[in-house]
Amino acid sequence: PLAAGRQLILYDQRGRGASEPPADPLASRIEDDAADIPALRRALGIRAWDVLGHSWGGGIAMLAAAQDPAAVRRLVLADAVGPTSSWMTPLRTETMARANTDDRAVLAGISDLALGEPDVAPHMAHLRASYGAWFVDQAFASTFPMPRQASQTGAAALARLRRDGYDWRQQVGALRCPTLILHGEGDPLSPDVARELAHTIPGARLALMPHSGHFPFWEAPNEFFAAVSGFLA
CATH class of the missing domain: 3.40.50.1820 (Alpha/Beta hydrolase fold, catalytic domain)
Structure with missing residues (x-):
């Protein structure tokens, strides 16, 4: 719908999709x-x-x-x-509360320490186990499949934010452009x-x-x- 009457530009973030990863x-x-x-x-x-x-x-x-x-x-x-x-800790708590029994067990087994490291495996396991909880109607999780894999680039950037805050x-407070949230x-x-x-x-x-x-x-x-x-x- 947003493409009607305007040019729409979509891109893959660096190291994701078809975009090349950075040197490191x-x-x-x-x-x-x-x-x-x-x-x-x-x-x-x-x-x-x-x-x-x-x-x-x-x-x-x-x-x-x-x-x-x-x-x-x-x-x-x-x-x-x-x-x-x-928002990070409350989100983890809320996701655990909403997840089904099997997914909750997976999430409980992934430590904050693991998510603070750039290893792709725990990040992907966390994404898989939490995906259904992101929907009000969890049936949508099967209608709109989650990404098939996480990237090293994305895992490293997210881990840095989790670890360092x-x-x-x-x-953000210096922004002056009209903004819709x-x-x-x-x-x-x-x-x-x-x-x-x-x-x-x-x-x-x-x-x-x-x-x-x-x-x-x-x-x-x-x-x-x-x-x-x-x-x-």
């Missing part, structure tokens, strides 16, 4: 992912554009907007990670994270998506795409 995947940082967005814009010869990021990609999008403020006209953050790492409030009401990544983000970004608009977890574009597509299209109109 273990040194990967989310700031490097963010820097790729203005680099992509310049390579395509685009003067200014609207940027949308979801979940982890929301973190990349907000950092990219902070790095390239003159070129981001409008910013959409969908079920994005928060401006600080304070982060605080982006200064960068969308978040599923039933997301295990608490809507309070979206509220904190809306409080941090000056003038940001917040809309909670009903009957939706972490993927409102799948669980509440009419509401999600209407909100985004209206904001970008």
